[in-house]
Structure formats: C-alpha cells, structure tokens
Amino acid sequence: VQLQASGGGLVQTGGSRRLSCTASGRTFSNNGMGWFRQAPGKEREFVAAISWSGSNTLYADSVKGRFTISRDNAKNTVYLQMNSLKSEDTAVYYCAGARNAAATTARAHYKSWGQGTLVTVSS
Numbered sequence: 325v326q327l328q329a330s331g332g333g334l335v336q337t338g339g340s341r342r343l344s345c346t347a348s349g350r351t352f353s354n355n356g357m358g359w360f361r362q363a364p365g366k367e368r369e370f371v372a373a374i375s376w377s378g379s380n381t382l383y384a385d386s387v388k389g390r391f392t393i394s395r396d397n398a399k400n401t402v403y404l405q406m407n408s409l410k411s412e413d414t415a416v417y418y419c420a421g422a423r424n425a426a427a428t429t430a431r432a433h434y435k436s437w438g439q440g441t442l443v444t445v446s447s
Contacts (some may be wrong), residue, residue, distance in 0.1 A: 325349040325436050330440030331418045335409055339445075343404040345419030345438055353397035356422035358434060359404045361415035361443075368418065372404060373427040380427045386412075409445045416440040 332341040341360070372393040373382045381393055392405040402419060406416035420434035428434075 327438035329438040329441040336446045357402040363415040375427040376425040
C-alpha cells in the first residue's frame with residue numbers, strides 16, 4: 325500500500341493550496357483518512373480527519389474554519405484545501421490511512437503513511 329501526497333509548494337501568506345493524497349495498491353474507501361503535519365523542530369501533529377463516507381470530519385483548532393478535508397472514494401483520493409494560510413502552517417504535510425472507518429485524531433489509530441509534501445508559507 326502506498327499513499328502519495330502531492331500539492332505542496334511555496335505560497336504567500338493569506339493564500340490557498342490544495343493537497344492531494346492518492347492510495348495505490350489497495351483501496352482505502354472503507355477507511356478513515358487523515359492529514360498530519362510536522363514543522364521544523366516540532367512533533368508531528370494532527371490537522372484533519374475524515375470518515376470513510378465523508379460524513380464526519382475533525383479538525384485541529386488551529387486550522388478550523390480555514391482548512392477543509394474531503395475525499396473521492398472513486399479516485400481513492402483525499403484532499404486538504406487550505407485557505408488563509410499563515411506562516412505557522414509551514415510544515416511537511418503527511419496523509420495517513422486509519423485502521424478503521426471512523427475519523428480519528430490519534431496517530432496510533434493510523435496504519436499507513438504517505439511520504440509527506442512540504443508547504444512553505446511566506447510573505
């Protein structure tokens with residue numbers, strides 16, 4: 325199973341970016357999916373999660389109202405739309421596949437991880 329994250333890059337403060345994560349090797353349409361991020365010198369932290377059907381989503385307080393997680397099970401892809409980006413959003417963003425169908429914030433509940441994509445927010 326491979327999770328391939330893409331869409332990272334340099335973006336100006338206040339700008340938007342959409343990250344994508346596509347699964348190959350097996351389907352994740354029955355699993356919850358999540359996004360985490362790791363800034364330089366910091367631990368990896370939860371950003372957003374979505375249940376298998378997309379009906380339930382969870383967000384970290386720091387991104388609530390600015391980021392939106394969604395998924396297209398037909399394409400085996402999960403997205404993270406990031407708006408109103410701030411310098412503190414600069415990090416490597418990782419997508420992850422959960423062990424079960426629910427949206428979950430806990431790292432231990434995820435079994436598969438992508439390689440990460442770097443988002444740099446600069447003025």
